Amino acid sequence: MVKAISTPLRIAVVIFVVLTAIFLLAPLVVVVGVSLSESQFIAFPPSSLSLRWYEQVLSSDSYVSAAWISLRVAILVTLTATLVGGAAAIAIHRRKLPFSGSLATFFLSPLVLPTIIYAIGMLMLWSAVFGPVSIVTLWLSHTVITIPYVVRTTLAVLSESNPFLEEAAQTMGANRLQRLWLVVVPQCRPGLVAGAFFAFNISFDEAVLALFLRKPGLTTLPVQIYGQLEFSPDPSVAAVSTIMIGLTIALILIIDRLLGVQKFASS
């Protein structure tokens, strides 16, 4: 196939891919560049290099506490979304419950609704019932929007798994809990792992719910960055952003080790 492509076309393809790559990566490269700048002002390319903005970020109370909140929320969300979503996916996959088909749609529905609409609803309900928002509000709402990812990745893995293993285990005398824990859960593992990474990544980077459900003392890292960008961005914002990009790269590397990025991309 590829051999039959004419040379001009091939050159056009190369140019297209290079331009798209520049377009997609430019903002990230620029952020990293600015974070290494010595200057007081945001400038790219930086005129001289230094790590002073990283020092500033690590000694800044507001950034450190925001990072701590983001991390706590993301870990809680990852645990609950994987547990709740994984369990639901197993039950949905067995198709033994009434309305199994609509159950899948039900669990994927948070994907369809724009987050901003859900964010308003959550803020209004929480204020009406419980009063001021708290870390629990953020935890619950991030869990809601990440459950669909876990359900989807787990269902995808289960649909390719051997359905007779569970029956075989039953014939050989495994009880319900043993079957679930020793047969079904290991079958789900790649889906659960992929879902967990999605959940962590989405919760840690999410800005919309976090912006609506914020209050003094409940500021996640993306909200802190957004606030800085609205008023007085200095290179310290770039340093925090670079740390977040670094975390994303680390996540992608881990995913590639565990599952292979290609598989992850297709789910």
Next chain:
Amino acid sequence: MSDRAENTLLVLPGLLLLALAFFVPITQMLVLSVSGENGPTLDHFTRFLGDPYYLNVLWRTVRLSLIITVICAAVGFPLAYIMARVGPRLRLWLIVLVILPLMTSVVVRTFGWMVLLSRSGLVPQVLRDLGLAERNFSIMQTELAIVIGMVQVLLPFMTLSILGVVTRIDRRLEEAARTMGCTFMQTLRTVVFPLAVPGIVAGSLLVFTLSASSFVTPNLLGGSRIQVLAASIYRSVTQTLDWPFAAAQAVILFAGILLILVPYARLAGGRSNG
């Protein structure tokens, strides 16, 4: 314990969580959008639809979202096709190229564009050096800035949606077309493109929805004068504290999205699994 009980037990926590923390909040929002001081009212809706300022915001939202969707599709289709047809090593790099921005926070990526597009930034500077722009030229605080930033944010969604469909196209179909005398471009147009339509539709639905409902990038790149609907909702919630009006705008946003998406999905032959 029966099978039924076991499965119910597995599905119940998620069912309760989504019912209480997803469907109840949305219902609450719907109720609030029609509630006034003296019982139910449609005042918030008539206020929005009767005000040229808000109609202009709505029109801008629809227009920009359409432009962003079209550009994403025009770039995403060839990119996805190339990804599907190159060797495994290069494909891996291209997938990383698409996933890395996708998994990076929108706030961070928008910041990158703020630096690039600002008056002293790289893009206006290059344009000035090339003699394509005047000295005071700036892209920040324009609709163009919003489009550039949003296309970068949403292109990965489009590309992955199309890639999922294109990888499943049987290569032998293309070879057959070539053997029977089609040029490469003819094959692309008459064989690959029609088969990729479900992916393009799914990607467009996703990109349009995400684009119409986002406010972080438009707010930071477009500034407060160029408002889109989602930004106006955010302002009503956080600045003017007019929650019923915010709820009404959210309902209008969702109704608007459905109004455009449903006929489009129908037209293109139903919603595909993307």
